[in-house]
Amino acid sequence: MSQTDLEIVVDDPTAPEENSPSVTSSGTVEIIVCLLLLALAAILGYDNWRTGASWDSTGPEAGYFPFYLSIVLAGGSLYGLIAALVARRGAAETFVTRAQARRVMAMFVPTLLFCLATQFLGLYVASFLLIAGFMRAIGKIALWKSLLTAFLFTAIMFVTFDIAFDVIMPKGPLEAAFGY
Amino acid sequence: MEAFGLLLHGFAVLLTWKTLALMMVGLVLGIFVGVLPGLGGPNGVAILLPLTFTMDPTSAIVMLSCIYWGALFGGAITSILFNIPGEAWSVATTFDGYPMAQQGKAAEALTAAFTSSFIGSLVAVLLITFLAPMISSFALKFGPPEFFAVYLLTFCSFVGLGREAKHKTVISMSLGLLLAGVGMDTVSGQLRMTFGSSELLRGINFLVAVIGLFGISEILLTMEERLALRGHAASISLRVVLSVWKDLPKYWVTLLRSSFIGCWLGITPGGAIAASFMGYNLAKRFSKDPESFGKGRIEGVFAPETAAHASGTAALLPMLALGIPGSGTAAILLGGLMVWGLNPGPLLFVEHKDFVWGLIASMYLGNVVGLVLVLTTVPIFASILRVPFAAVAPMIVVSCAIGAYAIQNAMFDIWLMLGFGVVGYVFKKIGIPLAPFTLALVLGNRAEDAFRLSMIGSGGDLKVFWSNSLVGSITTLAIVLLFWPAIEKVARRIL
Amino acid sequence: MALLLSAPAFAGWEPAKPVEIVVAAGAGGASDQMARMMQAAIQKNNLMKQPIVVSLKGGASGAEALMYMKSGEGDPNKVLIAYSLIYMLPLSAKIPFNWRELTPVSVIALDQFVLWDNSAGPKTVKEFVAAAKAASAPFKMGGTGSKREDHVLTVFLEQKTGAKFSYLPYKSGGEAATQLVGNHTESNVNNPSENLEVWRAGQVRPLCVFDKERIAYTSKVTDTQSWADIPTCKEEGVDVQYLMLRAMFLPGKVTPEQQAFYVELFHKVTQTAEYKDYMEKQALKPIFLTGKDMVQFLEEDDATNKSLMTEAGFVAK
Numbered sequence: 002m003s004q005t006d007l008e009i010v011v012d013d014p015t016a017p018e019e020n021s022p023s024v025t026s027s028g029t030v031e032i033i034v035c036l037l038l039l040a041l042a043a044i045l046g047y048d049n050w051r052t053g054a055s056w057d058s059t060g061p062e063a064g065y066f067p068f069y070l071s072i073v074l075a076g077g078s079l080y081g082l083i084a085a086l087v088a089r090r091g092a093a094e095t096f097v098t099r100a101q102a103r104r105v106m107a108m109f110v111p112t113l114l115f116c117l118a119t120q121f122l123g124l125y126v127a128s129f130l131l132i133a134g135f136m137r138a139i140g141k142i143a144l145w146k147s148l149l150t151a152f153l154f155t156a157i158m159f160v161t162f163d164i165a166f167d168v169i170m171p172k173g174p175l176e177a178a179f180g181y
Numbered sequence: 182m183e184a185f186g187l188l189l190h191g192f193a194v195l196l197t198w199k200t201l202a203l204m205m206v207g208l209v210l211g212i213f214v215g216v217l218p219g220l221g222g223p224n225g226v227a228i229l230l231p232l233t234f235t236m237d238p239t240s241a242i243v244m245l246s247c248i249y250w251g252a253l254f255g256g257a258i259t260s261i262l263f264n265i266p267g268e269a270w271s272v273a274t275t276f277d278g279y280p281m282a283q284q285g286k287a288a289e290a291l292t293a294a295f296t297s298s299f300i301g302s303l304v305a306v307l308l309i310t311f312l313a314p315m316i317s318s319f320a321l322k323f324g325p326p327e328f329f330a331v332y333l334l335t336f337c338s339f340v341g342l343g344r345e346a347k348h349k350t351v352i353s354m355s356l357g358l359l360l361a362g363v364g365m366d367t368v369s370g371q372l373r374m375t376f377g378s379s380e381l382l383r384g385i386n387f388l389v390a391v392i393g394l395f396g397i398s399e400i401l402l403t404m405e406e407r408l409a410l411r412g413h414a415a416s417i418s419l420r421v422v423l424s425v426w427k428d429l430p431k432y433w434v435t436l437l438r439s440s441f442i443g444c445w446l447g448i449t450p451g452g453a454i455a456a457s458f459m460g461y462n463l464a465k466r467f468s469k470d471p472e473s474f475g476k477g478r479i480e481g482v483f484a485p486e487t488a489a490h491a492s493g494t495a496a497l498l499p500m501l502a503l504g505i506p507g508s509g510t511a512a513i514l515l516g517g518l519m520v521w522g523l524n525p526g527p528l529l530f531v532e533h534k535d536f537v538w539g540l541i542a543s544m545y546l547g548n549v550v551g552l553v554l555v556l557t558t559v560p561i562f563a564s565i566l567r568v569p570f571a572a573v574a575p576m577i578v579v580s581c582a583i584g585a586y587a588i589q590n591a592m593f594d595i596w597l598m599l600g601f602g603v604v605g606y607v608f609k610k611i612g613i614p615l616a617p618f619t620l621a622l623v624l625g626n627r628a629e630d631a632f633r634l635s636m637i638g639s640g641g642d643l644k645v646f647w648s649n650s651l652v653g654s655i656t657t658l659a660i661v662l663l664f665w666p667a668i669e670k671v672a673r674r675i676l
Numbered sequence: 677m678a679l680l681l682s683a684p685a686f687a688g689w690e691p692a693k694p695v696e697i698v699v700a701a702g703a704g705g706a707s708d709q710m711a712r713m714m715q716a717a718i719q720k721n722n723l724m725k726q727p728i729v730v731s732l733k734g735g736a737s738g739a740e741a742l743m744y745m746k747s748g749e750g751d752p753n754k755v756l757i758a759y760s761l762i763y764m765l766p767l768s769a770k771i772p773f774n775w776r777e778l779t780p781v782s783v784i785a786l787d788q789f790v791l792w793d794n795s796a797g798p799k800t801v802k803e804f805v806a807a808a809k810a811a812s813a814p815f816k817m818g819g820t821g822s823k824r825e826d827h828v829l830t831v832f833l834e835q836k837t838g839a840k841f842s843y844l845p846y847k848s849g850g851e852a853a854t855q856l857v858g859n860h861t862e863s864n865v866n867n868p869s870e871n872l873e874v875w876r877a878g879q880v881r882p883l884c885v886f887d888k889e890r891i892a893y894t895s896k897v898t899d900t901q902s903w904a905d906i907p908t909c910k911e912e913g914v915d916v917q918y919l920m921l922r923a924m925f926l927p928g929k930v931t932p933e934q935q936a937f938y939v940e941l942f943h944k945v946t947q948t949a950e951y952k953d954y955m956e957k958q959a960l961k962p963i964f965l966t967g968k969d970m971v972q973f974l975e976e977d978d979a980t981n982k983s984l985m986t987e988a989g990f991v992a993k
Binding site: 059169180 | 692693694696729842
């Protein structure tokens, strides 16, 4: 008897509603992405052209391949842009609903804050804050469980990396106070 | 059969309690680092390398290579259960492995992955056993044009055999190639696309990109749905194992083809990443039912895993015989050899027979022990899934950050990882494939360097890519694969 | 316990964190090998309480390591194992770096360069030069990196002999070695350590060493030859000389006590059996310079490299 197909479904008090209104359509996002890629292609193309993009006596120069790749990227994005504009007249497919967007932000914003905290407080403190905060605020898990889990996980990581294997992670004032 | 006698001698060197204990420790550590996303084989081996300095070379290499096997096995677990490739070469495993897990066939997928890893490695080890003494001369045939031809083959097989909208594949691949070029150009020694930033100087590390594209973006995507874990539990029962093994003979062509691709790319060295993608794409191409790939077909697990592991193992051959590391992990092992006072190269086989054959014997034993270990411990590793997602998600984020940082000890890479996470999220939602992007990011620089060195060597003459039968046949094959859809159409009309 | 008891007692400062040896090259290269030798020597002989880790920063041909050291101002837990790139990279790629911003610790070795060809190729420098001149396509010279020591040597070889070479910049000396063995290049100017194994296997032949005097090691490397049997290039009528430093640096703005600790540490390293063994195996020239001697050496070496780079036309405008 194998228990192979158990997908673990955890209670989810904040699940996104099915009928949440759309924030934006895939077509719009595609247009934005293509425009951004076009801009990127233009910047990189210019930089490579400046570096030197010709074919001299010893073969291509440093900017040769990247320059033409920028053109290929620009071409691909332009095609994508036109295709998306044409397709836009048809039915718009939802890129993300409002409820989904809220949820993605609930993950993305803490991750962003975590990266920021890592820069100033060091990875371990940031990791403790992220895990405890996320479990408590988003997962609605009991405070003591959140704090304990966060502490244990962070401690295991610290012992494994910084102490046992000398993989040195960014550290902040707290570790410095303990002499690390 | 000189090799056979030497191999037996190798086993004799190996069969002590101390060595066997080291093997077990190495395998468990390896599975652990393999499961952690972003840590993976090369890093895991690198991190654990200093542990071995006080050991004698044979024990040290046995332990290190077992860490390596463990990481290879472990990489498959997260790919299939979480859709997070622990290793770059597990990316292709997620294509069908994760859908299988979603359909409740996680145990089958895992058994298939472990079994095919085992088969791939075994084929490669057999190859090493018999080829090691004579490989040196063949690998030496590879100059810049040959290297370029192999990379070209990999790219062409991707574009030609890919099923996504062509312009999206082109966008993805050209973006990857461009980002691969950021930093210093080796051939001219010039900086490019760095815009004066000292962070961009070192280029965009491929592993950092992968951690962001696959790790972070997947967490974001998961959040859109219910706050339930999108991973899958699996405990592998003997029944499942036997039923998968019973079906093995049906897939012998796939297994053999992937083993061959893997060994070839491992030795040449095109690398395990290219091998896994090629193995997957060719299996899809030659399948009677290519549409079912990507939707949870067991062959889609067999093909990339066999190829990746055959390649990862075969990569040790040029490392030992020539001192050319065929993969990142092989490069770390190479560093280890030197610390222990051994110089890799053809003479290693003459002067340190104990070491070489001890290592080769440990590949056999490590594989067998590893297969048993991994099949029995999956429930333990899968038990991570019983933890609520609200706890797992931030832990994965932290592991990803540790992984991204540890690669180059750079805070900038954590930001880069976050950026790639957003890019991966958006690309996945609007259907731009990520695989060509990662492939291009890994091989882009090497392909360009190989091309330009060929040009310097030939004085700018493109005929160099057809200058001998070896390079000529690879280049021609590459072009055939690029235009395969058209060729197929024409061929159908004629027939 | 053994570790605690035998740990040497330093009067002054001592690292409280693991120490990073920063390598400005990829895995398996000469710098990496040397860093790992020192790591082993320090750990095996308990020269330091804190562990030592090797961190590879070979990105952008080593520029990554230089910028990393520069940004680590005041951090006494990073030591750079430097070579000629500290002079050359700022010139060729306009990297905003100057070795004077770092704290010099000690010069620990000098590395030789040897002209090699395939063992099936010409047997002496004279035959080699004649063959290179007579060839219809220029001889291919393998080396590591562009506009760096190997490339500079190639340019000078061209100037002194009148023969033309196409210089192929590979990613590592190991690659340059195997490409020579595979006959994809006609020659290379590798360091002894990079070609050692293929020489012992009889696949390449050393033609001459780019130094004033022959290499001192006389024990046999191959069946018939020792390092000392390789003639100098000057003896063979090609007057090109170049030695490359291998030196340790701390980031800028560290305290004199911290600097003193590392001077002492690396001095001890040079006394270990591991170091001596390594020097002989890799045919490196032993040297130990520190303090004023070292700065004077660096200034002179910098001037030499600068004039070589300028003459070769490798200085970016």
